[in-house]
Amino acid sequence: MSDASAFPTVPGPASARRVAANLVDMVLGKGRALDDALADPRSGFRDLSDRDRAFVRRLATTTLRRRGQIDGCLRKFLTLWPKGLPREAMRLGAAELLFLDAPAHAAVGEAVNLMHPEQKKPRGLINAVLRKVAIEGQAIVAEQDVARANTPDWLWQSWVNFYGEDVARDIAMAHLQEAPLDISLKDGDPADWAETLQAEVLPTGGLRRMGGGAVESLPGFTAPEDGSGSAWWVQDVAATLPAKLLGDIAGKRVADLCAAPGGKTAQLAALGASVMAVDRSDPRLKRLKENLKRLGFKADVRTAEIEQWQPEESFDAVLLDAPCTATGTIRRHPDLPYLKDETDVAKLAELQRRLMVAAWAMLKPGGRMVYCVCSLQPEEAEYQIRHLLALPGAEIIPADAGRLHLPSEAVTHEGALRTLPSMWSGRGGMDGFFAICLQKN
Template sequence: MSDLTVTAKLVPPNPRRIAASLLDGVLGKGRALDDLLADRTIGFRGLTDRDRAFVRRLVATALRRRGQVDGVLRKFLTLWPKGLPREALRLGTTELLFLDAPPHAAVDSAVDLMHPEQKKPRGLINAVLRKVAAEGAAIVAQQDAARQNTPDWLWRSWEQAYGPDLARDIAQAHLQEAPLDISVKGDAAGWAERLQAELLPSGCLRRQAAGAVESLPGYDDGTWWIQDAAAALPAKLLGDVNGKTVADLCAAPGGKTAQLAAMGAQVMAVDRSDPRLKRLKENLKRLHLKAEVRTAEIEHWQPPHVFDAVLLDAPCSATGTIRRHPDLPYLKDETDVMKLAALQQRLINAAWAMLKPGGKLVYCVCSLQPEEGERHMPLLRALAGARIVPADAAMLGVPEDAVTLDGALRTLPCHWAERGGMDGFFAVCLEKTAAPKAAT
């Protein structure tokens, strides 16, 4: 049992203590931050709205700037003494250097995470953080933030896939908190004005200040839903789906299901997770949209009929969403990517079998890793009767370099950097011709 856990039993919970538990849950126990935020034993839900916002920002910044934070601390600690919680020092350093907290408040708050009787750890935390307050800014000024906050395995992968300049731009984009993107059923320009949002070239809305989502105009009426601008693009690759049968595979939490239903499709949303499908159903109810929902393992599922279109948003490493999920670089590695790539190949084959001749399949992943995107192109081309339908940058409202020479969509976090970026997505549309390609 850690010292922080012992202290938590002796002292009533407070925001910074909960932040320490969350940070330890990610970096110490390998748990996803979203799962920890929903864990009732941690106490996050019991905080006030203001304190929840503070804790989210503090933990997200500590994760986003972990490399820099640890780099500063190494200047003053060559060894981590036994019993000294790294979370207290990381959070204190984060507040001092990246959240502009008053030095005395940040130092005292970090020290108070330890029990009063733990005099040696309290003294050491106090001494180190006072040095950080005095000298840390000068150290940060000399750091290479983009490189230092990116784990080696990701940096190597991105340099190889995109080249050193784009790899750096991607990493730089991850240092900024993502804005709030919104998909609307209609009257995007009107809702942009009501929501004080920017109307993006792709048709989505963007608010730089999120605020309390549930209190925004139109939420209770089911007029719109939260969906990153890049995540809204794959469904558009299917073209006009009004009146058509569409299978949304791996559908939860349901942003693309809502999008397809709003486009007039007859949607069957399929996912393996009942809890995630419960959330999907709740979202559809709020939005006054309909879809048939099935719980199934896609690999083994036998649909009741073939479909006019299939959207496969496959399970992936999700490295394209690091702006929104700064814990991801510390929860995944190359082994995960390879396992997921193998699963994606099986799902592609299963999805293709569900498609009518003349129908369209969109395969997509919110990953920056080429193993989960571009390297599947030979398999996709080899599917019986497959023809790639090239993406149209102008129609999608994305930069021209977001469409590859193969006709696939490849968005990067550094696209629209001046507007706040977008998630990294790979997506490609294939049409199943009526007659399979002849063998050669």
């Protein structure tokens, strides 16, 4: 382990819990995205066995999902946090005791061992507090307002104000569940692939797999040597819906703006479109190209700033998946509530308005543009409708909930698509997405 890690290295290989502590510290202490922390060699994650990686990921994400409850429980026994005591050691130990059914002696002992043997005072304090959590913690958790405790104020107030408290609670509770693996098939019989992948066929035609395991090791992910391309890609069911609002795009010239990492590019290509994928980030476009190559799809990939870029000719259709706070994906990214705030919402909403103007200028008369964000914040979604309708010649093409196999409440009175993490709760939920289709008259 690098000396940049949050917890002192002791002789011998890095323990799984030490890696988990470093990951959570990189998120909460240093403001790093969890995915970036997992890829950072300083975290030690890549050095672990597959089994330990699975454990570390579960421990770190549980600690982030349940941070509010964990801190509320710890405050019962520790009103003043001593200077220099790493909170993550205590948080991870509490997460194991309260939510992962770990034996008390193991969870307490491993949390204590995150401190160097010479750190006697921190070791003693961690031991004393976590022993109390082991005895009294479950009773404390039983009295907590779970939805409210685990949702930062800025998100809670926004959701209550816009959706109402009941829906806000449903959203918050959905975020406590691990998101399933949703699969979009390139071709083949969904029923056959469902059996092969131990998955469920969704009404939308995709598959949903509830079990774990590394994605890369599942049948059909790796491209065969005959050059035909792999059989499927990963894409949340809600993320597949915006492209469907464009209608029949076979043979049409379609721009996928802000395209990386390429799930929607693959979907557009699979629907028969001639796709131009545009994004500002070369590293993210590199991943997009790798995904297209694996699948055997082709697209014209361009690196460009959407606001300044001018295509050689206009497009028949445009899909603008605008940068956003991504609060609709908290099930998959439990670190996100602690990396964003209200200032991000305002900045991104302004950027989105500039992007929609630029995207509209690329569209042929009579063509369709879909504006979408994976955000639950109305400033980035429903409140943008008036700006979209101010575009010259813009007319809303209402979404059809039945055709999309969604409940009627997934379509707003304006005709926009609005999914919530609490929808399809019996099937494992879906990401929160907003999408609206406009025709240029």
